[in-house]
Amino acid sequence: MNEVLKDKKPILLSGIQPSGHLALGNYVGAMRNWVQMQHDYLGIFMVVDMHAITVRQKPADLRNRCLSFAAQYLAAGVNPDDNVIFIQSHVPQHAELAWVLNCYTYLGELNRMTQFKDKSKRHDDNINAGLYSYPALMAADILLYQTDLVPVGADQKQHLELTRDIANRFNNTYSPTFKVPEPFIPKAGARIMSLQDIDKKMSKSDKNENNYISLLDPPDVLRRKIKRAVTDSAREITAESLTQPGIGNLLSIFAVLNELQPTEVVSRFEGQQYSGFKGELADSLVAFLEPFQDRYDKIMGDKSYLTSVLDEGAKRARYMASKTMSKVYRKIGFVPVGRS
Numbered sequence: 001m002n003e004v005l006k007d008k009k010p011i012l013l014s015g016i017q018p019s020g021h022l023a024l025g026n027y028v029g030a031m032r033n034w035v036q037m038q039h040d041y042l043g044i045f046m047v048v049d050m051h052a053i054t055v056r057q058k059p060a061d062l063r064n065r066c067l068s069f070a071a072q073y074l075a076a077g078v079n080p081d082d083n084v085i086f087i088q089s090h091v092p093q094h095a096e097l098a099w100v101l102n103c104y105t106y107l108g109e110l111n112r113m114t115q116f117k118d119k120s121k122r123h124d125d126n127i128n129a130g131l132y133s134y135p136a137l138m139a140a141d142i143l144l145y146q147t148d149l150v151p152v153g154a155d156q157k158q159h160l161e162l163t164r165d166i167a168n169r170f171n172n173t174y175s176p177t178f179k180v181p182e183p184f185i186p187k188a189g190a191r192i193m194s195l196q197d198i199d200k201k202m203s204k205s206d207k208n209e210n211n212y213i214s215l216l217d218p219p220d221v222l223r224r225k226i227k228r229a230v231t232d233s234a235r236e237i238t239a240e241s242l243t244q245p246g247i248g249n250l251l252s253i254f255a256v257l258n259e260l261q262p263t264e265v266v267s268r269f270e271g272q273q274y275s276g277f278k279g280e281l282a283d284s285l286v287a288f289l290e291p292f293q294d295r296y297d298k299i300m301g302d303k304s305y306l307t308s309v310l311d312e313g314a315k316r317a318r319y320m321a322s323k324t325m326s327k328v329y330r331k332i333g334f335v336p337v338g339r340s
């Protein structure tokens with residue numbers, strides 16, 4: 001059908017929920033790896049809007065964020081010719097397979113999901129069935145495309161394990177239908193922490209904007225956030241700084257931005273005041289994000305280009321997904337359309 005899909009590269013799949021603001025943590029933990037791996041894998045990168053509605057969203061914000069996130073994938077360097085980039089709800093097979101997989105997922109399994117427990121605590125006015133069965137939708141996202149590899153941070157490991165269990169259960173009940181995906185654990189040092197709550201992971205949906213660096217923050221905001229970032233009461237960088245929560249995180253951010261080893265950063269700044277280092281870190285951040293933001297603005301200014309990328313991505317995705325879906329329906333005993 002399509003040159004990209006004829007490619008026999010293994011499949012790498014990931015998705016980000018369009019909530020909050022894409023943060024430096026998302027870039028380092030996810031998007032950067034997508035870009036680095038896109039030559040060896042066929043990347044399937046989604047904006048998972050169907051997941052986002054498990055908590056209430058303002059319609060206009062959701063719409064804008066979906067487009068903005070997709071544009072940021074592109075601005076980060078994900079090549080739309082070599083990858084499949086789309087918005088989840090544009091591919092109806094996600095909802096179809098999620099329903100089927102719900103019937104192969106046990107309540108006992110869903111009850112163990114720690115993200116459900118966390119999110120129900122945070123949104124205790126809206127503990128809906130979608131939030132509960134969300135892992136079946138995530139399993140569908142992955143299994144629809146016969147995915148080989150899913151990059152996962154600590155918070156998604158449990159969902160990927162469940163996906164593997166569901167795939168094996170289905171395959172064993174019928175016959176091999178789904179590829180059982182492997183986790184890809186990004187290398188250590190990829191975990192960026194919150195700037196204020198220094199023992200929490202940097203979250204794009206944090207209520208306190210000072211906790212994260214948005215990829216779209218303007219220079220003055222970037223500088224202010226770094227200046228205010230929490231550090232310990234020592235004032236100078238030493239060999240031990242890397243293991244200190246606040247300053248250690250800032251040092252590893254500097255390392256990532258400048259493609260250095262964290263220990264190289266420490267030797268460069270050893271003996272210097274935190275304040276001087278923070279100034280240089282802010283400069284690095286601005287230098288890193290400015291070209292990203294320029295590319296982003298260009299893409300957002302050309303809506304017909306963005307639309308065509310997303311349409312093409314969804315078309316490729318529907319084609320791949322429909323193959324899996326017809327296998328699934330046939331195996332479970334659904335009557336094929338047009339036959340009796």
Ligand code: TRP
Pocket residue numbers: 013014015016017048051137138141142150156159
């Ligand atoms: N559940 C993931 C999260 O909250 C997002 C997600 C949805 C995802 N479907 C996926 C991630 C498939 C990887 C693969 O971050």
